[in-house]
Amino acid sequence: SQAANALKQVHDEQPSYSDDENAEMDWDNLGFNPIATDFMYLMKCYKDEKFVQGQLSHYGNIQLSPSAAVLNYGQGIFEGMKAHRKEDGSLLLFRPDQHAIRMKIGAERMCMPSPSIDQFVDAVKQTLLANKRWVPPPRKGSLYIRPMLIGSGSALGVAPAPEYMFFTYASPVGNYFKQGKAPLNLYVEEELIRAAPGGAGGVKSISNYGPVMKALVNAKRQGFSDVLYLDSINKKYLEELSAANIFILKGNVISTPPASGTILPGITRKSVIEIAQDLGYQVEERAISVDELREADEVFCTGTAVGVASVGSVTYQGRRIEFKVGANSACQELGSALVGIQTGLIEDEKDWVLKI
Ligand code: PLP
Numbered sequence: 001s002q003a004a005n006a007l008k009q010v011h012d013e014q015p016s017y018s019d020d021e022n023a024e025m026d027w028d029n030l031g032f033n034p035i036a037t038d039f040m041y042l043m044k045c046y047k048d049e050k051f052v053q054g055q056l057s058h059y060g061n062i063q064l065s066p067s068a069a070v071l072n073y074g075q076g077i078f079e080g081m082k083a084h085r086k087e088d089g090s091l092l093l094f095r096p097d098q099h100a101i102r103m104k105i106g107a108e109r110m111c112m113p114s115p116s117i118d119q120f121v122d123a124v125k126q127t128l129l130a131n132k133r134w135v136p137p138p139r140k141g142s143l144y145i146r147p148m149l150i151g152s153g154s155a156l157g158v159a160p161a162p163e164y165m166f167f168t169y170a171s172p173v174g175n176y177f178k179q180g181k182a183p184l185n186l187y188v189e190e191e192l193i194r195a196a197p198g199g200a201g202g203v204k205s206i207s208n209y210g211p212v213m214k215a216l217v218n219a220k221r222q223g224f225s226d227v228l229y230l231d232s233i234n235k236k237y238l239e240e241l242s243a244a245n246i247f248i249l250k251g252n253v254i255s256t257p258p259a260s261g262t263i264l265p266g267i268t269r270k271s272v273i274e275i276a277q278d279l280g281y282q283v284e285e286r287a288i289s290v291d292e293l294r295e296a297d298e299v300f301c302t303g304t305a306v307g308v309a310s311v312g313s314v315t316y317q318g319r320r321i322e323f324k325v326g327a328n329s330a331c332q333e334l335g336s337a338l339v340g341i342q343t344g345l346i347e348d349e350k351d352w353v354l355k356i
């Protein structure tokens with residue numbers, strides 16, 4: 001049929017890629033920087049319609065009208081997930097379906113059509129396979145895959161765009177923080193907030209990141225690793241970091257703020273909660289007052305980019321509170337368990353890893 005021919009043509013036009021093993025890279029010094037890889041995946045659709053068919057193309061700039069809704073009004077969301085290379089050469093993607101579901105929920109919040117779960121996972125798989133040579137060797141890092149959904153059509157008045165783009169690109173990454181795996185020193189921000197009830201803090205909207213840069217730059221200038229944000233109403237309860245969720249440990253109890261709209265419901269957060277419960281910790285999702293930091297044994301944060309990172313200190317109202325870090329910490333125990341599953345060293349009994 002005509003449709004089948006059109007589809008075949010789309011496929012035939014996809015650039016071919018080779019199966020070469022690793023790209024020429026200094027794999028020992030990966031940070032978290034954009035490295036242009038070979039291919040990206042792109043799919044478009046109109047408002048009120050569904051995404052139908054996307055395709056790979058060479059990695060490169062995308063064209064947008066100056067009046068694109070994403071540029072003018074921030075109508076855009078993104079995801080981030082990692083693929084690891086196992087010793088046997090297989091590639092392991094961590095919970096892509098969960099990221100697909102979160103994108104769907106975010107798209108709904110931002111009045112955008114979204115790819116189906118299968119379309120999302122297929123796009124991520126294709127992006128991974130096409131950029132296979134950029135997946136770092138075992139233990140050197142991972143390939144970070146970034147799906148984005150944007151209002152690409154023009155909007156001069158505030159309104160959903162008439163046209164949308166979904167694309168995924170990839171970049172090899174190592175440690176998120178410049179200091180590597182050293183414990184983080186956090187700064188509690190008391191003036192600027194990240195999100196308020198009713199806002200978009202609970203979805204991965206691009207509009208959640210620009211506004212925190214001021215607090216982040218200010219904290220980094222003072223030598224801190226990142227900012228710990230407080231709730232917008234009482235300026236008293238812990239929320240999260242600029243790009244990671246927060247946990248505290250006291251005795252055998254691990255607590256983390258509830259994902260009730262103002263923090264991002266992290267896939268790593270959810271995974272770590274489950275791992276912690278399996279390991280015998282008691283886990284509580286509840287409001288945590290900033291004052292509880294003084295009593296905490298450990299503090300750590302979680303995120304795809306960040307991993308499970310220990311926090312060495314939190315500075316609040318000019319006082320630096322310190323925590324246990326290093327060997328025998330719960331943070332290390334949970335981090336090793338998670339990384340073990342993600343890299344294939346520990347058997348994946350939970351069906352979290354998609355083997356490619
Ligand atoms: N919080 C924020 C604000 C983030 O940007 C991220 C990163 O995705 C996270 C938390 C952690 O979420 P996940 O574990 O799904 O990567």
Ligand code: COI
Pocket residue numbers: 079080081242243303304305306
């Ligand atoms: C991730 O952890 O995947 C993120 O999206 C964080 C990013 C803002 C750096």
